[in-house]
Every structure is written in structure tokens, then in C-alpha cells.
Amino acid sequence: MTIKLASIRTIFGIDLRTLALFRVLLGVYILIDLVMRTGDLAAHYTDAGIMPRSVQIDHLYVTTWSLHLANGAAWFQALLFTIAGFAALGLLLGWRTRLMTVLCWALMLSLQNRNTYILSGEDNLSVLLLFWAMFLPLGARYSVDAALERAERVTTNAYCTLATAALLLQGMSMYFFSALLKTHPIWYEDGTAVHYALQLDYLVTPFALWFRQFDDLMSGLTYYVYALELIGPFLIFSPIFHRTLRTVVMLAFMTMHLSFLFFLEIGFFPFISIIMNLTFMPGWMWDRLAAWLPVRSNAPVAIWFDRGCDFCEKTCRLLRVFLFLGDTPVRPAQDDPELGPDLEQRNSWIVTFGNDRTYEFDALARLVSLSPVFFPLGWLMRRGLFRKPGARFYAWVGRNRGAFSRFSARWLAWRETPARFGAVTQGLAGLFLVFITVQNVSTLPWSGLSPLPDAFRMVRQALGLYQNWTMFAPYPEMTSPWPVIEGELTDGSVVDVYHDRPGLADFDKPEVVSAEYANYRWRKFLSQLEDQSYEDRPQTLALNYARYLCRRWPEAHPDMPALATFVIYFQIEVSQPPGQPKEVETRHVWSHDCFG
Incomplete structure (x- = not known):
């Protein structure tokens, strides 16, 4: 039997559609995180709270920085929270994606440095994921940026660079070095580590209080977690049986974090860890989903807009992207000898389904109903309860088309040049990959690399690249x-x-x-x-x-x-x-x- 080996590009590459999912989930995560923090905004981030700026500054490393330390008032913190929220929304939608990624990373790191005594593993991991995201084309698919590209410059979804390798290796290093730091016999001899973890009543859920009566199950979970963290990172990068092993190990890590969610009150760490694991989602899964969820029309579909209306063309392109309509043509109606006069007479865009034509709000409802994802919304839009308000909304947009065109020209500009992720970007990604690897190795007691030089720590703190994955290592708290x-x-x-x-x-x-x-x-x-x-x-x-x-x-x-x-x-x-x-x-x- 011949064993087919996966290529380096397959092993260390990430599908562009997976990067789009990564972008959306990061945006959602940041928005939820900000909302949750808002409830304690005054208590955790102002001078009237538990950590006045004068105290926090005394406990920061020399190169640690925070915009949130510029002012101790609640209104100032609320302003920065709001800016971070808009940046996260821009990241989610893929609008000016690289700029929004940089802003999200900077504001997240700044926020975390404002009060370092409320941080946990999820905060460390989220900043690291945002850091590596800055080196990747997160907006190449399913984004505002992709919709506004004049010409598609990336024709294949397969994407492999040093930055993709760095992101994947960063994720797996969390598990591998955590396993190496689990040096106490309760992990690999006694099998009682999960027992001790679930004895921490201040940290466990009511479900865990019930579950800890099953000693044998807890012992089995101990060996399972330890083996998965130690061996899983090798299996997920295996060139042999790559497709099967990557899928199985990715799902195993995700189910492990879901079990953490049921057992432990550890905030959003399971969610950000699942987001990290989803970066391993291979392209064949997207191809399979596309086959299962095709555009819901047997007849050829096309979208026709009024040539010269910048806002109209951009709206059609955005609808095509965010309704998952694939390569549905978007064309000026004036290119067709019949549709051009029809558009002028009705003063409406046109959506064609074979020989059928629809106009105005009905065209939008019909188009949404073709979406493989949002088709239930299209069904609602075509009901009588929504058609009249929808028609009025369409008429209002039509009357203000000039204003919308000016807005779109300013804030939704065409992308004439591609985002650059060339030699300099990849060189930096490779350099920082070496940087985090050295730091991870230095956390091992037998490495001989600790303490790291001051210059090394200065860079680490300035960029938020801290690595020390002591998750219940060397043993759980007692x-x-x-x-x-x-x-x-x-x-x-x-x-x-x-x-x-x-x-x-x-x-x-x-x-x-x-x-x-x-x-x-x-x-x-x-x-x-x-x-x-x-x-x-x-x-x-x-x-x-x-x-x-x-x-x-x-x-x-x-x-x-x-x-x-x-x-x-x-x-x-x-x-x-x-x-x-x-x-x-x-x-x-x-x-x-x-x-x-």
C-alpha cells in the first residue's frame, strides 16, 4: 500500500475561508469580552476602583504600555471601550481589515495592561492570536474588503506562508509546553490530576460537583488530557494520514475545551481556544459545505445595477459576498439592450432568475431567499407584514442615493491595490516565531535558558508575546x-x-x-x-x-x-x-x- 505524504504547504497552510472564519470569530469574541468587562468598568479600570493607575504603574515592566493609563476617569475608559468596539466590528465585517486588526491588537493589549491582576490565560491567548492575525490576509474572503476589490487577485483559497505556520505552531505550543510543564506524578502515574482540579470548589461548576463522584472517569480524563496535549501537536502536523489525523485531533482539542466549559468557571478560555483550533480547519471542509449548501436556484442568477451609481454597484457586490452567493454576476444593466431601458423606466435595480425579473424590495427579498445561509430571512421578507415597510425603505434609499454615494465614496472606497503580505511581513513573522519558541523553551526548568536577557523581556512585554503555559502545571492548585x-x-x-x-x-x-x-x-x-x-x-x-x-x-x-x-x-x-x-x-x- 502506498502512503501519500502531505506537502509542507498543506501542513502549514491555512485556507483563506478559514482565515475569514477566524476573523469573524475574533471580532465576535472581542465584542463579547468588551461587553462583559463594561459591567465592572469603574471597579476594574478607573482610579476609583480596585487598581488606581499609580498602583498599577508601579507593578508594570519598563516597556509595558497602556493607553488606558492616560486617564483614570470612567468617561475616558468608556471612550476607549467604544473605539475598541468599533474596531472589533470593523474586523468582524472585514472593513479595512489590516488596520482594524492592528487597532484591535493594540487596544486589547492596552486594556489588559491597565489592570494585570484580573487577567487569565484567555487574555494572553487572545492577544497572541491578534498579534499573528496582523501578518495574515484575514479580509481576502467574505469581507467588505473582498467585495470592494476591483479584480480578484487571489484566485486560490490555499494560502501558506511563514505567518500561517507561526499561527498554527503558536496554537499547538500552548498544549505541548503545558504538557512538558506537567511534571508531577499525579498526571502520568497516579492519574489524580483531574480529581484535584475538580476539588477546587471556588473554580468548579455545579456539574463538576456532581461529576467528581466518578473516580474512574476522572482518572481516565487525566490520562486523556495529558496524552492529548503531549502527542496531539505532533499528530496534527503529521504528513502521514494528514487529513484524517488533523480532523480528529482538531475535534479532540475542541471537545476537551467544551468539557472545560462544563467543569470549570474559567471565563472565555474555552471559546478563544476553540477559535484557535478552528484555524486548522482544512479547505476540503469548506468545499464539502459549499456542496451541501449551494445557491438555492436552478436558474442562472444575475444582479444588475445602474452604471455610474457607485453606491449601487458596491451594494450589489456586498450583497453577493455576505449572502454567500458565490460567483453570481454583478453587471451594469446598460450592458443588456433589454434590461437597460427597463432599469431606466422603473428606476430600480434588477435581479434576474433565468428569464424572470424582480425589482426593488422584492428583488432583495428574492435574493436573500437564494442564500444558502440566510434563506429563512428571505422567506420572512416576502411575507406581507414586511413587504410594505420594505418597499418604503427601498424608496427612501432611492431618494437619498446621492448621499449614500458620497458616503460610500468616502468610507467604502474601491480597493485598487492589494494588501501587502510580502517578504518583510513574512520575515518578521519568522523572526517572531523564533522569538516565541525560545521563550517557550525557556519556561522548561531543565532548559538552562532562564532567566532571559532584559532586552528579550523588553520586546516581549512591549508586544504582548508572553508565553508560559502553566495550565494546572506542574499540578493543580491544592x-x-x-x-x-x-x-x-x-x-x-x-x-x-x-x-x-x-x-x-x-x-x-x-x-x-x-x-x-x-x-x-x-x-x-x-x-x-x-x-x-x-x-x-x-x-x-x-x-x-x-x-x-x-x-x-x-x-x-x-x-x-x-x-x-x-x-x-x-x-x-x-x-x-x-x-x-x-x-x-x-x-x-x-x-x-x-x-x-
Whole structure:
């Protein structure tokens, strides 16, 4: 039997349609991330919150930068959040894609550097993916940029450069080096790593609380995760049985992250990891999807616009791209001796289906109904409830065609020159690939490369290229904390400060400990606060969190006396081997006087 080996271009290339999916999912991820952060905008990113700028600056490396540190007011942070949201929307749509990618990377890195004590693995990975995205033609397919290209310059979907190799290797390095850092026997001998991970009540979901009764399953999952992280990166790049192995390993990693989603409260890390894994989606999958989801018409379809109307032509091209209509022709009606006069008489674009013609809003509804993805929307648009409003909307657009043409000329300009991803871009991608590889190797205790030179760390911090994949490595945490804060108001009454309610604080273990935290960023901050209390140095996090609680109390309780004093405790639950009960101890972390 002859074994066919995959080529280097196949192994390290990425289909342009996959890059388009990568772009869209990154845009969606950033928008959701910004919305989630907005709920704690004042608490996490202003001088009135838990991390004033003067404190954060003292804890940043010399080359770490942040636009968000320029002003500590909520309005300024909201402005930067808004700009980042528009950049993410531009990235999602593929409008001026490379510029939007650079903006998203810069604003994401800036935002993360504003408060480094609420960050987790998802933040590190998202910045890295955006960094590599700057070296790739994310807007070559299914984008505004692609719709506005005068001529298609990239005729094949196969795309392989140093940048595609770097993105794929970056993704797999997360798993491989994480496996190498899992040096404790509980991973490869005892098989109890998942048991200990699911003992962290402050981090696990209610489903995990139920699931951890199955010791054998947890042991099997331990070996599965360790083996997948260690061997999977080699299999996914295998030239032998490449198509099968890449598909199986990609799906295995994605299902692993979905299981994390069910077991652990770790924010969006599973989602950004799945986005990373989807960059391995091969071109044959897209070809298969195209065969399953063809344009829904047996007759040839064509879209005809009014020559000389810049806005009309661009709208038709955008509809063709975003309705997934493939190579449906878009032509000036004046090119056809019958359709030209028809367009002039009706003052409407025309969509033809063989010998049939449709006009105005009906043409749009019919065109949407042909989309292999959005055809249900087309069915709705053709119902009577939507036809009259649709007709009025079409007439309004027609009356303001001049204004729309001026807008499109300014903001939707034709792409006359291709985005350049040439020798300089690829050379930089190759250089940074070496850079992250050296850094990953330096995290291994036996490498002899640590500590890295100061110049190396300066570049790393300036560009957000930090690599240290200690995901439950060398072993999971062994303590699970949750906060208890009891205070006294100026009138002498006792209050539960953490839960914002009168009465004594409850030191008993909650039914679901992870629900004690407002969200995963608060969990990260408070767990770091508890960790810092063991260190023989100023407890910066505790002090600033206490000051924040003093400021927040009168805002949350304007009709109550002021908060005078309080004590921050943490209940610490210590994990035990299988079959042994856990121990709980109370740790005094900080005492604070709001007027002292």
C-alpha cells in the first residue's frame, strides 16, 4: 500500500475561508469580552476602583504600555471601550481589515495592561492570536474588503506562508509546553490530576460537583488530557494520514475545551481556544459545505445595477459576498439592450432568475431567499407584514442615493491595490516565531535558558508575546478560597460587607462556592489577593481593595450610615487525596479602618 505524504504547504497552510472564519470569530469574541468587562468598568479600570493607575504603574515592566493609563476617569475608559468596539466590528465585517486588526491588537493589549491582576490565560491567548492575525490576509474572503476589490487577485483559497505556520505552531505550543510543564506524578502515574482540579470548589461548576463522584472517569480524563496535549501537536502536523489525523485531533482539542466549559468557571478560555483550533480547519471542509449548501436556484442568477451609481454597484457586490452567493454576476444593466431601458423606466435595480425579473424590495427579498445561509430571512421578507415597510425603505434609499454615494465614496472606497503580505511581513513573522519558541523553551526548568536577557523581556512585554503555559502545571492548585468580609458601620451596627447586607457575615461553606464570585475576573483578583497575603511584602491588593470597599459602600447604600471598619477573611479549603475529607481553615488577610 502506498502512503501519500502531505506537502509542507498543506501542513502549514491555512485556507483563506478559514482565515475569514477566524476573523469573524475574533471580532465576535472581542465584542463579547468588551461587553462583559463594561459591567465592572469603574471597579476594574478607573482610579476609583480596585487598581488606581499609580498602583498599577508601579507593578508594570519598563516597556509595558497602556493607553488606558492616560486617564483614570470612567468617561475616558468608556471612550476607549467604544473605539475598541468599533474596531472589533470593523474586523468582524472585514472593513479595512489590516488596520482594524492592528487597532484591535493594540487596544486589547492596552486594556489588559491597565489592570494585570484580573487577567487569565484567555487574555494572553487572545492577544497572541491578534498579534499573528496582523501578518495574515484575514479580509481576502467574505469581507467588505473582498467585495470592494476591483479584480480578484487571489484566485486560490490555499494560502501558506511563514505567518500561517507561526499561527498554527503558536496554537499547538500552548498544549505541548503545558504538557512538558506537567511534571508531577499525579498526571502520568497516579492519574489524580483531574480529581484535584475538580476539588477546587471556588473554580468548579455545579456539574463538576456532581461529576467528581466518578473516580474512574476522572482518572481516565487525566490520562486523556495529558496524552492529548503531549502527542496531539505532533499528530496534527503529521504528513502521514494528514487529513484524517488533523480532523480528529482538531475535534479532540475542541471537545476537551467544551468539557472545560462544563467543569470549570474559567471565563472565555474555552471559546478563544476553540477559535484557535478552528484555524486548522482544512479547505476540503469548506468545499464539502459549499456542496451541501449551494445557491438555492436552478436558474442562472444575475444582479444588475445602474452604471455610474457607485453606491449601487458596491451594494450589489456586498450583497453577493455576505449572502454567500458565490460567483453570481454583478453587471451594469446598460450592458443588456433589454434590461437597460427597463432599469431606466422603473428606476430600480434588477435581479434576474433565468428569464424572470424582480425589482426593488422584492428583488432583495428574492435574493436573500437564494442564500444558502440566510434563506429563512428571505422567506420572512416576502411575507406581507414586511413587504410594505420594505418597499418604503427601498424608496427612501432611492431618494437619498446621492448621499449614500458620497458616503460610500468616502468610507467604502474601491480597493485598487492589494494588501501587502510580502517578504518583510513574512520575515518578521519568522523572526517572531523564533522569538516565541525560545521563550517557550525557556519556561522548561531543565532548559538552562532562564532567566532571559532584559532586552528579550523588553520586546516581549512591549508586544504582548508572553508565553508560559502553566495550565494546572506542574499540578493543580491544592487550596480553594472564598472571601468573608465582616464590618461595622459608624452607628455600631454589624454588616456583611462582601454581600452588601446587614448582619453577621456567614463563615459556613456555600452550597456552590464558585457562585460567591461575581464573575471570573473578580475571582482572579480576589484569589490573587489571598495568595499575596502569604508573601512577606506590602499587601497592595488588599489595601486598594479595602479602599475601594470604603468608597463603594455609600454609593450602594446612600440611606445607611457610613462603613467604619471591616476585616477581610478567606475561608481556605485544602484538597485531599481521593476518599479523604477536605479541611477548612480561616485566614485573616486584612483589617481596615475607612477613616484611619
